[in-house]
Amino acid sequence: MAFEVLRTPQVRDAVARMSRTERASYEAARDELAGRGCLAGGYKLAATDGGDYPVCARHLANAWRMYTAYPDDKRVVIVAVDQHLPKHNPAVDLAELLPGLATVGRRRQDKPLCCEDPASPPPMNDELRKLLNDVL
Amino acid sequence: MGKRDAQSVTMALISLDDARDALQSGSNGAALKAMAEAHETLERIGHAAGVPVAQAARRLGVSVPTVRAWVARGALRAVEGSSPVEIQPESLRSVGRALQELRERGVDREWLQALVDYLDDRQARRSPALKEGLAQLARGELEPA
Numbered sequence: 001m002a003f004e005v006l007r008t009p010q011v012r013d014a015v016a017r018m019s020r021t022e023r024a025s026y027e028a029a030r031d032e033l034a035g036r037g038c039l040a041g042g043y044k045l046a047a048t049d050g051g052d053y054p055v056c057a058r059h060l061a062n063a064w065r066m067y068t069a070y071p072d073d074k075r076v077v078i079v080a081v082d083q084h085l086p087k088h089n090p091a092v093d094l095a096e097l098l099p100g101l102a103t104v105g106r107r108r109q110d111k112p113l114c115c116e117d118p119a120s121p122p123p124m125n126d127e128l129r130k131l132l133n134d135v136l
Numbered sequence: 137m138g139k140r141d142a143q144s145v146t147m148a149l150i151s152l153d154d155a156r157d158a159l160q161s162g163s164n165g166a167a168l169k170a171m172a173e174a175h176e177t178l179e180r181i182g183h184a185a186g187v188p189v190a191q192a193a194r195r196l197g198v199s200v201p202t203v204r205a206w207v208a209r210g211a212l213r214a215v216e217g218s219s220p221v222e223i224q225p226e227s228l229r230s231v232g233r234a235l236q237e238l239r240e241r242g243v244d245r246e247w248l249q250a251l252v253d254y255l256d257d258r259q260a261r262r263s264p265a266l267k268e269g270l271a272q273l274a275r276g277e278l279e280p281a
Contacts, residue, residue, distance in 0.1 A: 007281040008272040010265055030281050046257040057260055067266050069273075078281055080269030084260065 003037045003118070005030055007078040014081045018064065025061035026081065033068065033076045038121040041068045041076075041114030054124040055079060056114035068114070070121030141181045148177040186215035186222025196232055206231070 007030075015026055032040035042058030045067075058066045063083045068076055115122050137145075151174035158167035187195070192212070193203045203223070206212040213227035260266065272278075 005281040006278045008269045009277050009279070010269040010272055011281070012279070014265065033281075045260055047261075053257070053261060055261075055266070057257075065260065067260070067263075067269065077273065077278065079273060080263065080265040082260075082263045082265035084256075084263075 003034050004075045005034045005078065006075065008080065010080050011078045019062075022061040022064055025064070026066065029058055029060060029066055030078065033078070037073070037076060037118035038068075038070050038115035039113075039118050041070075041122075042066070043111035044114055044122055052112065052122065054122060056122060058114075069124060070115075071124075073119050073121055137181075144177050144181050148174040151177065184222065186218055186224055187228055189221055189223065192223040192228050195228065196235055198235075 015023060018026060029040065038056065040058070041056035043056060045053035045055055045057050047053040054069060056068045056070075058068070060066055060081065063085050065082055065084050066078060067080045067082070069079050070076060151170045155167045155170035155174065158164070158170055189200055189203050189207075193200045196203065203212060204221075207214050207221060207223070212231055213224045215222045215224055
């Protein structure tokens with residue numbers, strides 16, 4: 001099953017700033033999204049209310065992360081890629097206060113998967129669904 | 137310190153001893169009254185408006201650079217115009233209480249991991265890059281990856 005993978009200009013510009021290794025990790029993730037859909041999306045972000053935010057995050061090389069949304073079971077949108085730098089991470093302050101605490105959050109394998117079935121991508125909230133429906 | 141101020145400190149110490157004795161005998165009301173007397177006595181003595189950064193760091197149990205970073209981020213409030221920087225006493229107490237609670241909860245690693253996870257994801261949700269990407273999405277600016 002192949003998926004159509006789209007991206008925003010933000011992604012294109014950010015990828016242009018990446019090193020060769022970082023770009024290779026982006027391209028590997030993109031290719032995996034094209035082959036496996038949301039199974040390659042990483043994990044679901046937590047929303048403010050403790051539920052799931054309708055965007056998935058996947059770690060790339062170094063501090064880069066990729067954020068994806070899923071308008072339907074055929075298409076993947078890479079919404080953004082960004083660097084998650086420790087100096088901007090409030091968890092670092094906590095970790096300094098509490099020695100031994102990891103600064104990278106919950107172990108990645110403990111976070112909820114982006115999806116378990118590529119035919120059932122993570123549901124979007126109404127706002128994002130409308131946004132994608134208008135565009136696609 | 138002048139003789140009068142030194143005598144005031146002695147009076148305050150006596151009040152604090154009274155407060156300790158009252159607490160040990162379970163008389164909370166008497167303890168609070170004695171502490172208020174000590175506070176009132178010390179208030180009359182001239183004192184600095186704030187606490188030096190090094191002392192604030194010692195009290196909070198963090199490093200001096202951490203205190204400076206928290207001042208820069210607004211987590212701790214500095215006395216306006218102080219040079220070198222001094223921390224407002226009320227701000228120091230408030231942050232100290234929050235830290236104490238965090239440290240007490242520190243034994244609960246599950247809770248801490250959940251908190252760190254939440255902060256981590258919150259940072260991602262607030263990422264300017266993600267906001268920019270969503271705005272571009274809203275404008276229909278999509279292309280094959």
